[in-house]
Amino acid sequence: xxxKPKKILAGAGAxxxxxxxxxxxxxxxxxxxxxxxxxxxxxxxxxxxxxxLSLTAGQxxxxxxxxxxxxxxxxxxxxxxxxxxYVDSFGHVIGDDYAHEWANNMTTLRRLGGE
Numbered sequence: 355x356x357x358k359p360k361k362i363l364a365g366a367g368a369x370x371x372x373x374x375x376x377x378x379x380x381x382x383x384x385x386x387x388x389x390x391x392x393x394x395x396x397x398x399x400x401x402x403x404x405x406x407l408s409l410t411a412g413q414x415x416x417x418x419x420x421x422x423x424x425x426x427x428x429x430x431x432x433x434x435x436x437x438x439x440y441v442d443s444f445g446h447v448i449g450d451d452y453a454h455e456w457a458n459n460m461t462t463l464r465r466l467g468g469e
Contacts (some may be wrong), residue, residue, distance in 0.1 A: 381418060382416075382418050383416055383418075384414075384416030384418075384423060384443070385443075388416075388423065388443040388444075388445075389413075389414045389416070389423060391441075391443075391444065391445035392414040392423035392425055392441035392442075392443075392445060393411050393413075393414050393423075393425055394445065395441045395445040395446065395447055396411050396414070396423075396425035396427065396439040396441055396447065397409075397410075397411045397425075399439055399447045399450075400427050400439065403450075404427075404452065407429045407431070407432075407435055408429055408430050408431055409427045409428065409429055409430075409435075410427070410428060410429075410430060411425050411426075411427055411439075412425060412426035412427070412428065413425075413426075414441070420440065421442070421443070422440045422441060422442050422443075422448055423440070423441045423442070423443070424438050424439075424440055425438065425439045425440075425441060426438055427439055427450075433465065434461045434462045434465060435461065436455070436461045437450055437451050437452040437455045437456075437461075438450060438451050
C-alpha cells in the first residue's frame with residue numbers, strides 16, 4: 355500500500371518536469387503554431403501595407419532576445435527588395451524594417467558584397 359503514493363508522486367513529478375522542459379524549449383525556439391500565425395500575419399501585413407511590391411513571406415524564425423518572430427519578406431519582381439517583419443507570438447505585427455533597409459540601400463549593399 356505504501357508504494358502507491360510514491361508512484362503517484364513520481365508520475366506527477368515526471369509530468370511537471372516534462373512541462374517545464376517544453377516551456378524552456380518554447381522560450382528558446384518558439385513553437386510551430388505561433389510560427390504559422392506569424393507567417394500569416396506578416397503576409398497579410400505586407401499585402402495591406404506594400405501591395406505594389408508583390409512580396410512573399412519566408413519561414414518565420416524565432417528571436418528569443420526580442421521575443422518575436424522575424425519573417426523575411428522578399429519581392430518576386432526586384433531581388434533587392436528584402437526586409438523583415440516582426441510579429442509577436444499571438445500573431446500581432448510589431449513592425450518592420452523596410453524604411454531602414456530602403457533608406458540605407460542595405461539589401462543592395464549586401465548583394466553586391468556577396469558577389
